[in-house]
Each structure stands twice: as structure tokens, then as C-alpha cells.
Amino acid sequence: MTRCRLCGSEAMASVVDLGATPPCESFLAADQLDQPEPAYPLHLRVCTDCWLAQIPPLITPEETFTQYAYFSSYSTSWVEHARTFVADSVQRLGLGTDAFVVEVASNDGYLLRHMVDRGIRCLGIEPSVNVGAAARDAGVPTLTKFLDPATGAAVREEHGPANLVVANNVYAHIPDVVGFTQGLRALVADDGWVSIEVQHLLTLIEENQYDTIYHEHFQYYTVAAAIRALASGGLTLVDVELLPTHGGSIRLWARPAEVAGEPTQQVADVLAREKAAGLQELSGYTEFSARVAKVRRDLLRFLIDAAERGETVVGYGAPGKGNTLLNHCGIRPDLLPYTVDRNPYKHGRFTPGTRIPILPPEQIAADKPDYVLVLPWNLRAELVEQLSFVHDWGGRLVFPIPELSIVEVKS
Structure with missing residues (x-):
């Protein structure tokens, strides 16, 4: 990797090198056990200009997500997390039956089914054929597509702008972070909201969560890096929540830059925590590799x-x-x-x-x-x-x- 995929800088520093592994969701059938199995380097680096941590895009989303082994509904706690999010966001944003909600990477409809139950018009955008079919079988309207600016514009043209766009556990999964963010902006109404959940690099580093580094996770966010990423598509961060999911995640609330206004105090507080942890300088990353090695030995x-x-x-x-x-x-x-x-x-x-x-x-x-x-x-x-x-x-x-x-x- 020679350039940062967000800012284009060549100032890339090593964080941890995990060797070479197969893609983590490429489970093998019995008749594949005697066949060659490709493995790819898994080396996390951080850009010392914009501080986006990232791995090289050695596999494509199409290779991972066209047929996908992960179904969100098999996690009881994750289904409950989605139900609570829907209830809270409906109240927070005042969403009624005249609203339109889009979820990107909607999986098997685990979240949008709660919108359906409330009579709120919604659409899932899910690239995986098999899990998207499961969502439709469950009564959740689902489009089988990857999000990019063209898809976002086409959905807006057909269905209208979305009052809320949800992107949970997908913002790390796309190598073209700028194009994906532009797609989010194309979907959302000019006075609408975007909610993104993604693992927090702060807890990944602090809690030795190195196993969440894998090939379908192309980048790893601090709030500081997320602000830069959102701005690349015309969105502005206005609030952030710290969540316990996936060992420690952040929920980013963003709006089109023209209507965003000033961010909340919580944004400033989390940015201060990240800075205190050294994540805007190399000192915050230098000991991580040694701690990873200890987890392995133990x-x-x-x-x-x-x-x-x-x-x-x-x-x-x-x-x-x-x-x-x-x-x-x-x-x-x-x-x-x-x-x-x-x-x-x-x-x-x-x-x-x-x-x-x-x-x-x-x-x-x-x-x-x-x-x-x-x-x-x-x-x-x-x-x-x-x-x-x-x-x-x-x-x-x-x-x-x-x-x-x-x-x-x-x-």
C-alpha cells in the first residue's frame, strides 16, 4: 500500500502485520478440502496525515458479499440492538408513516423489519443475493445492489429522498470510501439524517481486538478519521454515541453539510479521548503489535x-x-x-x-x-x-x- 485511500497521502505507518490468511468468510465445503486455498496479506497501516487505519484492498466486495455466510438474525442481542435503535430513532427524528428509511447493507432485514412493523416505508440495499432473498421472504423490500453514487441517485429518483439512511457495520467494508459516502449523500434528503455504526479504533487498540482486522474490513475509524471521510461526500458529523457492540463501536449521526450546524459536546469529548490515547500521533500505535503477540502466545x-x-x-x-x-x-x-x-x-x-x-x-x-x-x-x-x-x-x-x-x- 503506497497511498491512503481517503486523502491520497503516501505517509503510511505499520500498525500490525498478521501474516497472510484466507478471506474470513470463505468457509469451505467438504469437496474443497483438497483444493488450493488463496491467502492474502493482512497488514494494518495508518495514514499519518488523516489517521485513517486501513489494509490494502486485496479482495473485492463482490468476492465477499455476492454470497455471504453471515445472517444478522442469528444473534439474539444484535436483533434486540436493532429493535432498540429503530424505536429510539423514530422518536429522535419524529419519523411517522409518511417517512422513508433506507438501510445500506441491510442483510436479512433484521433492522428494517421493525420499520415495516411500524408502517414506515423502507428499502434495504443489500449486495448479497442469498441474504437479500431472506429479507424479501420476511417482507422487507430489498434491492440487490452495492451502493455507489449512481445507485444512490437511482434509488432517490425512484423512491424519493430518505429521511433517514442507516449504514450499520458497512462503512469499514467498502474500499471506495469516498464513492460510498457520496452514495449516502445521494440517498438522504437535503434535511435528512445519516446514521452509521462502525467499530471504534480506540477500543480496538485499547482492548487488543485485533481479530476484527480482516480482509472485508478495509478501514478502521476514529471519530477524527470519520469526520474526514464523511466530509468527502458532503456530510458533516453532528453527534456521536459510544456503543458496546462489537467490543466497542461508534454511532455517527451526520447530515448534509448545508444543514448540519454545530456538533454536540459529545463529539468534542470523544475527539479529546482519542487525542489523549495518542491516536493522532504514532505513539498510540507502537505497542499494539507486541500486545497482539502476547494474546497469541497465551x-x-x-x-x-x-x-x-x-x-x-x-x-x-x-x-x-x-x-x-x-x-x-x-x-x-x-x-x-x-x-x-x-x-x-x-x-x-x-x-x-x-x-x-x-x-x-x-x-x-x-x-x-x-x-x-x-x-x-x-x-x-x-x-x-x-x-x-x-x-x-x-x-x-x-x-x-x-x-x-x-x-x-x-x-
């Missing part, structure tokens, strides 16, 4: 010691972040014989690179392992409750991030 030491004691460890979940962790640590079925997942799409498949079998969740109760390694650690509260039955045979849960933690659950 997890491998635990798995090897458990194996030598004759204890069994299996996985829970097959999220994209888990595949970054498994590949970086070099974990194979000798240390983790299988993982389970609630998503039936993944059953019978294998994790990319590490080729660990993915089974239905019921396998854990059948086998009664000594430990369950929880790969979607960001859902800790939800999964401690879901997996409380592990206590019945004295099993324990293991969380690898932000540091190795072994938890005795209570049934």
Missing part, C-alpha cells in the same frame, strides 16, 4: 497445556473475527477439533485456512468438553447465559480477548 499455551493434560477444548461460533484469530495463532483440529455455530449455512463446512469442522450447537452438550473457546467474544454476556448448561458437567468457558480469561458459568 492462547496457544493454554491449548497446548490442555491437550497435554488430556482435556478437551472445542469452539463456540464461527465468526469472521474467529478466523483471523485461528489463522494468526495457527490453530488446527489437533488443538480445536471442531467449533459450533447457530447458523445452519455453516454446518458441515470448515473454517478457512485452519479447516476446523463447523457443527450444530447441540454437539457441545453431546460431547461435554472440559472447555469451550468462545470465538465471538464480543457477545460475552449473551453467550455466558446461552452456554450456562456447560456448568452441568463442570465445563468452563474461555475468552481469548482482550486477554485470556477462563470463566466458570453457573446454570
